[in-house]
Amino acid sequence: MRRDRGSHPPAYAPGYKTSVLRSPRAALLSIEPGPLELSRPVFGTEAIGPLDHNLIRNFAAANGLQGEALGPRIVVHGRVVDQNGRPVPHGLIEIWQANAAGKYRHVKDGYRAPLDPQFGGCGRCLTDADGRYQFFTIQPGPYPWPNNGSEWRPAHIHLSLFGIAFAQRLVTQVYFEGDPLIPLCPIANTVGDPVAVDRMTAKLDMARQGPFDHLTYRFDMVLRGARQTFFETRPEGM
Amino acid sequence: MPIDPLKETPSQTAGPFVHIGFAPHRAGFAMPFDTGSPRAHAVGERIVLTGQVLDGSGAPVTDAVVELVQADAAGAVGDKAIWLRSPIEPETACYRFETVRPGAIGDGCAAYVTLWIFARGVNIHLETRAYFPEDTDAPATDPVLSRIEQRHRVETLIATADGPGQYRFDIRLQGERETVFLDV
């Protein structure tokens, strides 16, 4: 089915100043997805490592360190379905985030908060046959950024998804239920209404806490749907 | 199955630190996994496709990541489709793909590669196509190029030859020569 552009932020959202010069002015040219867009991405990610989804340990382990990242330990888990409610199996999810102090491990991040020597800030996983996924990480901190003077991003995790067709490609951000910075954030609010913001907000999932170990947040996602017969005809590539 | 389709999860900008997720070496560190490469391993005639992403003032966007999707050299898609990822490199302010010349898919289109742009200030990734200048019939016969009403904009989807097997394709997000972007 056509991408419902109304579900997404407009390219031009002047409250988020950087979008002003980076948004096309002409209308998008609408075309039907063809065999390429309906193809299934193949990444060679069959070798996803046992720590790839574990941001508390994956950076330290890769750098010969023994420890774990600092900060509130959380699991973010959920299920990915398409707009028809069908699970999206074996889809690649990549995430990246700031550390518990709100600092990114990036040469361009000038925020004064400290780096965590045990934390890199990225991970990946594949959804299972039922579309379920899970990351183990720390709660990222809020951080300031220049927009209307100093604004503050609510705590968030950047998330990229591939479904079972290239046409489903999506990059979004995961916010956390109850964060008072969400309604103030020009980026979160590019989507226009609180109901849409809520679709990007992970919910505290107390029943799934890891007792004496971690809190758990649930974040379900919906990718673009396709014609009913479409997915069945795809080769199982991955 | 619900009669009303579910609403898609909304897109958000990839932000200024997209490299941590997509190309950690550009963020300044390495991870044991690195998903996505700007180099294709498929068999075929080798080509290089490079260019800048320019904002509405004509300034190069240096913090973007560009992804490429194309058919293989024989025009095969499905699990033969090629997907690559290139950050804008600081020395050149260009993305750069080393790939194979795609074959025409047989959807009636001339050979092309699809490009996606992810960046700070880009709220939902932009999609465009690079066609090849040797296909001189393409503007008239390709079902996408031939549908572009403002004919002077067709050239924004055609790479320029820059030496044997070398192509240049700049992407203008806005302005006088704004690239045609697709809603596929």
Ligand SMILES: [Fe+2]
């Ligand atoms: Fe961020």
